[in-house]
Amino acid sequence: MWDQLADLYATYQSTIAFIGINSLLALSVYTTLSCGQLALGNAGFSAIGAYAAALLTMQAHWPFPLAILAAVAVPAVVAVPLGLPVLRIRGIFLAIATIGFGEVVRLGLVNWDYVNGAQGIVAIPQKTELWMIYLAVAAALFVLARLRGSKWGFALEAIREDEPAARTMGIATTRYKLAMLVLGAALAGLAGGFEAHFTFMVAPNGFGFGRVVDMLVYAVVGGSQIYWGPVVGAAFLTLLPEILREVAPLVGIEPGPLRLLVNGLVLLAVILFLPNGMVSLPRRIAEWRAARVAARSAA
Amino acid sequence: MGQQVVNGLFLGSIYALFALGYTLVFGVLDILNLAHAAVFMLASFVALTLVGRFHLHILLAMPLAVLFAGFLGLLLERVAFRPLRARADSNISGLISSLAMATVFEAVALEVWGPNISRFPFGTVPETQLDLLGAVVSRLQLTIVAVAVLLFLVLTWLVKATRLGREVRAVAESPRAARILGVDVNRAIAAAFFISSALGGAAGVLFGLAFNSISPDMGRSVELKGLAVIILGGMGSMPGAVLAGFALGLTEVFVTAYLGASWRDAVSFTGLFLILVLRPRGLFGAAALREA
Amino acid sequence: MSPLLALDRVERAFGGVRAVDGAGFAVAPGQVHGLIGPNGAGKTTVINLISGLLAPTAGSIQLGDRPIHGLPPWQVAALGVARTFQNIRLFPDLSARDNVLVGQHLRRTPSLAARMLMLPSARTEEREARERAEALLTRVGLSERVHEHARHLSYGEQRRVEIARALASAPRLLLLDEPTAGMNPVEVQAVAQLIRRVAAEGQSVLLVEHNVRLVMDVCDTITVLCFGKVIAEGAPRTVAEDPAVIAAYLGNPK
Numbered sequence: 137m138w139d140q141l142a143d144l145y146a147t148y149q150s151t152i153a154f155i156g157i158n159s160l161l162a163l164s165v166y167t168t169l170s171c172g173q174l175a176l177g178n179a180g181f182s183a184i185g186a187y188a189a190a191l192l193t194m195q196a197h198w199p200f201p202l203a204i205l206a207a208v209a210v211p212a213v214v215a216v217p218l219g220l221p222v223l224r225i226r227g228i229f230l231a232i233a234t235i236g237f238g239e240v241v242r243l244g245l246v247n248w249d250y251v252n253g254a255q256g257i258v259a260i261p262q263k264t265e266l267w268m269i270y271l272a273v274a275a276a277l278f279v280l281a282r283l284r285g286s287k288w289g290f291a292l293e294a295i296r297e298d299e300p301a302a303r304t305m306g307i308a309t310t311r312y313k314l315a316m317l318v319l320g321a322a323l324a325g326l327a328g329g330f331e332a333h334f335t336f337m338v339a340p341n342g343f344g345f346g347r348v349v350d351m352l353v354y355a356v357v358g359g360s361q362i363y364w365g366p367v368v369g370a371a372f373l374t375l376l377p378e379i380l381r382e383v384a385p386l387v388g389i390e391p392g393p394l395r396l397l398v399n400g401l402v403l404l405a406v407i408l409f410l411p412n413g414m415v416s417l418p419r420r421i422a423e424w425r426a427a428r429v430a431a432r433s434a435a
Numbered sequence: 436m437g438q439q440v441v442n443g444l445f446l447g448s449i450y451a452l453f454a455l456g457y458t459l460v461f462g463v464l465d466i467l468n469l470a471h472a473a474v475f476m477l478a479s480f481v482a483l484t485l486v487g488r489f490h491l492h493i494l495l496a497m498p499l500a501v502l503f504a505g506f507l508g509l510l511l512e513r514v515a516f517r518p519l520r521a522r523a524d525s526n527i528s529g530l531i532s533s534l535a536m537a538t539v540f541e542a543v544a545l546e547v548w549g550p551n552i553s554r555f556p557f558g559t560v561p562e563t564q565l566d567l568l569g570a571v572v573s574r575l576q577l578t579i580v581a582v583a584v585l586l587f588l589v590l591t592w593l594v595k596a597t598r599l600g601r602e603v604r605a606v607a608e609s610p611r612a613a614r615i616l617g618v619d620v621n622r623a624i625a626a627a628f629f630i631s632s633a634l635g636g637a638a639g640v641l642f643g644l645a646f647n648s649i650s651p652d653m654g655r656s657v658e659l660k661g662l663a664v665i666i667l668g669g670m671g672s673m674p675g676a677v678l679a680g681f682a683l684g685l686t687e688v689f690v691t692a693y694l695g696a697s698w699r700d701a702v703s704f705t706g707l708f709l710i711l712v713l714r715p716r717g718l719f720g721a722a723a724l725r726e727a
Numbered sequence: 728m729s730p731l732l733a734l735d736r737v738e739r740a741f742g743g744v745r746a747v748d749g750a751g752f753a754v755a756p757g758q759v760h761g762l763i764g765p766n767g768a769g770k771t772t773v774i775n776l777i778s779g780l781l782a783p784t785a786g787s788i789q790l791g792d793r794p795i796h797g798l799p800p801w802q803v804a805a806l807g808v809a810r811t812f813q814n815i816r817l818f819p820d821l822s823a824r825d826n827v828l829v830g831q832h833l834r835r836t837p838s839l840a841a842r843m844l845m846l847p848s849a850r851t852e853e854r855e856a857r858e859r860a861e862a863l864l865t866r867v868g869l870s871e872r873v874h875e876h877a878r879h880l881s882y883g884e885q886r887r888v889e890i891a892r893a894l895a896s897a898p899r900l901l902l903l904d905e906p907t908a909g910m911n912p913v914e915v916q917a918v919a920q921l922i923r924r925v926a927a928e929g930q931s932v933l934l935v936e937h938n939v940r941l942v943m944d945v946c947d948t949i950t951v952l953c954f955g956k957v958i959a960e961g962a963p964r965t966v967a968e969d970p971a972v973i974a975a976y977l978g979n980p981k
Contacts, residue, residue, distance in 0.1 A: 174527050221712045228467050228526055229670075229711060232662055236708035239659060243701035253697070279843065286842050286853070287828075287835045290821075294829045297818040304778050306804035306833035306896060345659055349534060356531055393546035400538030407532045408518055 148378070149266070153334055155374045156269035157327045162354035162366035163276050164323035167316045169360045170280075171309075172296035174227070175317055176348045177218070177234035178324040180241035181211035183343035185325025186332040187251060190260045193333065200263040200333065207329025208322045215321035219314045238348055245340040256339025257332075264334040272326055273367065280363035292316070324351075353399070357406045359413020368415055373399065437570040439688050445576045447684020448583035449642050453657055454664035454676040455587060456634035462671030463607045463627045466529040470511055471635045471661065472654030473540035478504040478636030479643035479653065480548050486559055493559050497640050504636020505629040511536055512628035517621065537654075544651040553649045560644055579641045586637060587677050590630065594673070603627050607671070656700070663707035729792075731756045731931045732777065732900055737786035737796075739772055739955075746772040748955030749786070754900065754948075759922055759932045761946035761963070763939075765975060768952040770935045771813055774904050777933070778810045779803035790900065805833055807899035811889040811906055813935075819878035823869060823888045826877055827860035830895030863891040868917055883910040890921065901925060901932045907941060919945050943967065951975070 145152075161182065168175040185207035192203040222233050246254045283289040294302035295309050303309050332338045350373075358369020377395045384391040410416055453475060460468045478500045485496035515532035519525045563574040594600035602623040605613035610620050642657070643649045664683050668675025683703060690702045730753035739747040747769040754760040762770050775781040777788060779800035788796040795803050809830070817826050835856055841849035864873050867887040872880060877888060886906055893901055903922070907915045915938065922932055922945050936942050942949060942963070949966045951959040953975040959966050966972055 174530075225711065228465070228530065231467075231527075231530070232666060233708060233711035235659065235662065236704050236711060239704040240701065240708055243704060247697050247701055282843050282845070287832065287837055287856075288839070290825060290829045291832060293821060293825075294818055294832075297820060298816050300780060300800070301812065301816040301818070302829070303800040304780065304804055304810055305830055305892070306801050307829075308801045345655070352531070353534070389546055392550065393542045396538050396542035396545060400535045400542060403538065404515070404532060404535035407528055407535065411522070411528065 150334075151374060151378055153264070153266055153269055153330075155371045156266070156273050157331050157334070158350075158354055158370035158374050159273045159367040160269075160276065160323050160327035160330075161351040162358065162370040163273075163280070163363075164320040164327065165348075165351045165355045166360055166363065166366040167280075167320040167323065168313070169355060170296065170363075171292045171313055171316050172299065173223070173313055173316070174231045174352075175222075175234045175320065176231050176352065177237040177241075178320060178351055179343040179345070179348040180238035181215065181321040181324035182328035182331075182347070183241050183245060183338075183340065184211040184214060184328070186328030186338045186343070187245065187257070188325070189329035190257050190332040190338055191251070193261060193263070194257070203333075204268075204326065204329045207325045207332075209325075211321040211325035211328075212318045215318045216314065219317040223310060223313045223317065235345060235348070238343070239345065242340045242343050245343075254340060256337055256342075258337040260332050260336050260338065262333060262336060264330045269330050272330070276323055277364060277367065284363060288312070353403055357403060357414060359410075359415035361412045362415060365413045365415045369413065372414065373402075376402075439692055440685065441570040441572055441576070443685030443688035444681060445580055445645070445684070446688060447681035448580045449638050449645065449680075450657075450660060450664050450683050451677040451680025452583045452586060452634055452638035452641065454661050454668065454680050455590060455673060456631035456638070457661045458665040458668065458671055458673060458676040459590075459627055459631045459634070461665065462673075463603055463624060464516070464526075464529070466516065466526050466533075467662075468511065468516075468533045468628075468631070469530060469658065470515070470533040470537040470540060471631070472658035473537040473544075474504050474507045474511075474632045475635045475639035475642070475657060476649075476651060476654040477507060477540055477544060477639070479639035479649045480544055480553070482640040483548075483553055483555055483643060483649055487556050493555075493644070497637070500640050501633050501636045504639070505633035507540075507636070508628040508630075508632025509625055511632065512625050516628075517624075541651050541654075548649075548651065550651060554647050555644060555649075575644060579645055582637070582641065586634060587673070590634070591673065593630070599623070599626055660700075660703060663703050666707055666710055730754060731791060732933070733789045734773070734777075735787045735789070737773070737776060737783045737788060739769075739776055739781060740784050745955050747776065747783070750952060750955060750957050751786075752950040752957055752960060754931050754933055756899075756931055757926055757929045758947040759926045759934060759945050761942040761949040762933060762935045762952060763937075763942055763949060764952035767954075769955040770952055771904055772955075773952070774810060774902050774933070774935060777803070777900075778808055778902060804896065804898075807896075808902065809893035809896045809898035809900075810902035811886070811893050811904055813904040813908070815882075815885045815889055817877040817885055817888055817892070820876060822874050822876055823864055823880065823884075823891075824857065824860045824873045826888055827863050827892050827895045828856060830892035831856055831859065833896045860891075860895065863895055864888070866894075867891045867921065883914045886910060887914070887918070890918070894925070899930060901930055902935075903932060904935045905937060906934070907936065907938055915941060 161178065164178045188210040189203040189207035192198040192206050193200060218237060222230060225233060245251060251257055291302065291307045291312055294305065294307060295312055299309055354369040354373055355366040356369070357373060358367065359365025376398060380395050380398060381391050384394050387394065406413060410420060457468065457471050460466060481503050482496045482500035485491045485499055486493055511533065515536045516529050519528045519532060522528055560575045565572045565574060565577065594603060602613065602618045603626060605616060605618050606620055606623045613623070614620050660683060664679045665676055667682065668679035686702060687699045690699045732754040735751045736749045737747055737751065738745060738749055750769070750773065762773060764770055772781065776783050779795070779798050779802065782797045787794055790806050790808065793806065795806060818829065821829070835852065837849055837852045861870070861873055864870060867890055869884060869887055872884060877885060880888065890903070890906060907918050910918065919941055922934065926932055934942065934946060946963055948961065949963050950957055951966060951972050958975055959969040959972045
């Protein structure tokens, strides 16, 4: 029994780690979504965190905990001058500007010879332990849970629902949006630092547009109305390929396309039928049942 | 130098064509259709199959592929955008649903054509080279620039001078007012999607011919460059998209020539980012900065 | 007594149209000041200018001895100005009570550390804030509807939640933009009483209203606006008999 569990753990260790890392990334997108802003620069922030941590452990020989702190702090500091001008623009334009930022970071790294350009940094010491990742996820969830229902949590909800009206209530909306951008950058950087010291290597192309799309998809599929929704989404969508790998031979589609197809269909189904994400599924089912009962008693 | 200008114009015309469709949908709906690049890619594959498998002449295969792309646009509108139109956050949820459709399209391409680079059979287009003011130009390149300019003129005429165009513009101005004026809003939006995707498809086929390299992820880099182009041109502005498309094409060619290929995209995206921060209306466009 | 709010030659143009064209008036502390005028007179624009959602193109707006024109809305609010909206702008997915809690934003000074560490002091502060919110909702007659989502409330109830949300910041100046539009006579009467009580407690009220009866009943002073200009000012009775007002406003009924 214990041996089997140990086997299972050995097989899926990397999946378990990535559920946690992806949860951090999904939460990093959630923070700005929680005040109604679609900011998609988090692949860039994650890259900054990953590179900062890897360079500090490898070149400066910093102890890992300090390097991880830097992975949190450096992107957070970068987010401030980025956020001040960028948060004045809204909606789709904010999304595009932040995508632009992410690409600038990625292409900057590609052209930076000191970090081996497109090849990236290799042979990074493996220092990330599973408990560290999950401790970080738990801490992030705790902070977000404590924000909810507080003065600041209400301010964020007010900004999401009607920003100009929130401003007339004395809420300094730009500061809140900036704070959430910085928090998101810190979480993305933390995930990057962990990832670099888990997979032995970082390369710029791991932090492209596709990566930030993944983060957004985790948050939306899980549910972006509540802080734990993104974690549900990240866990589900990180496990999905493992399941599909088993299923693929049965349906006669290659695992690669099948994974993309299912990802796309799940995302489409959620956005069309469950706008508040998978976490709203139980309530939707209850509503649907109630409607059926009502229809039957009416008939 | 002259050669560089010619290459830049040629690359720019493909960007312009791609961005033209991108910006049309944005102008009408305020929605970013992130599946545009997937349509671009699928149309290219369809043209390839028509030429390679069914031995059609490219002059016949291309219009068919473009038509196919137009129908993909109708499908997109029906599945990914129309159901969300009433939602308050339709421009964000629309972005996500178009992303979902893009993923599905890419999965289909991956399953049908495989992950590797496919190529048109040799001799699909004549390989004639011309000499133009000291620069070497292939007939294909000239044709591509001509097709792009022609399609831009046709689109301008369509939007400015036809009834359908007037209806589309009315919907862009205000869907509610358009409905009161008797415009069939759903039909106008569907038409905009058809035209937009057909243009994207045309860009895809030309791109495939020009670089003779077609793969399921070929749309990705064009997608982000298309964003840069429509921002540069002013979101929703068609002449802006065309000018910006040529500007990007020329910039890329010159950056590659003088700084090296690896700086090409960095320059484009730094430009995109700076424009959004400093001059969100775009360099050429007068399109109003819309709020979410 | 020096006025709480003073507008001096305030101007706001939209393109070529001057929605507010050199308007000036003053609101005294503890007074209910009516702002009336035919449709398109610029009343809502004046409210938007005072609350900072718009900046005037010329002129000055003073709150006490501080100029507030050009300040962002949240700073104006921090100086003690709260408002309601003509086209109700509650946060639809928050409950009535949570809407009022948002309104208390400026009054509450909890400690983030205390909240994160779940200290008793944080819990006490939150309980008090909730109790204040519920008391305000009781004051506007909604004690039964505290937990209802704003989107599920009736039109008149939503207007009353907005008033409670505005009062939640304990403002020196309350701007009410057509607070009784769409209300039944009983609700209108209740709002009239509420406005008088608010003024009696020392808060000033600037009231934009189409209901002439209500304005005549509750206002101490009335300013009449027409095409962005002040055409009359004074006690309700004087204004009602002013020939210019009768020509512009009463002679041009809504």
